[in-house]
Structures are given as C-alpha cells and as structure tokens.
Amino acid sequence: MIVTMDAKHRLAVPLSQAAARPGDEFHVSYDAEEDAIIFRRSTTGQDWLEILAECPIPIDDP
Numbered sequence: 001m002i003v004t005m006d007a008k009h010r011l012a013v014p015l016s017q018a019a020a021r022p023g024d025e026f027h028v029s030y031d032a033e034e035d036a037i038i039f040r041r042s043t044t045g046q047d048w049l050e051i052l053a054e055c056p057i058p059i060d061d062p
Contacts, residue, residue, distance in 0.1 A: 027051075 003011050013020075025042040042051070052059070 001017055003013055005011055026039045027042055029038050031038055
C-alpha cells in the first residue's frame with residue numbers, strides 16, 4: 001500500500017486497509033534503519049502517564 005501526504009501534511013489510510021474509528025489512538029515511531037514511520041494502535045485502558053513517560057522529548061521542550 002502506498003500512502004501519500006496531502007497539502008495539509010496529513011496521511012490518510014483507506015478504511016479498507018486499516019479499520020479505525022474517530023478517537024482511536026496510535027503510537028508512532030520512526031525506524032531509521034528501515035526509513036519508515038510505524039503506527040501501532042494503542043491498547044484501550046492504557047495509563048496515559050506511562051505513555052507520556054516513554055516520550056523521548058521533554059514536555060517543556062519549546
């Protein structure tokens with residue numbers, strides 16, 4: 001599947017390829033070795049503080 005970025009810098013994945021609903025959350029990471037952006041669906045009920053703690057960028061970074 002090829003996904004193209006639109007003029008507003010958004011990526012749209014066809015619903016037939018990845019069923020998702022508004023409000024679904026995804027973890028996004030960049031794999032430098034593969035030169036790929038990876039989206040993984042977040043499991044529901046996950047602690048947002050735990051997710052925030054995993055963020056590599058400090059919250060007060062401008």
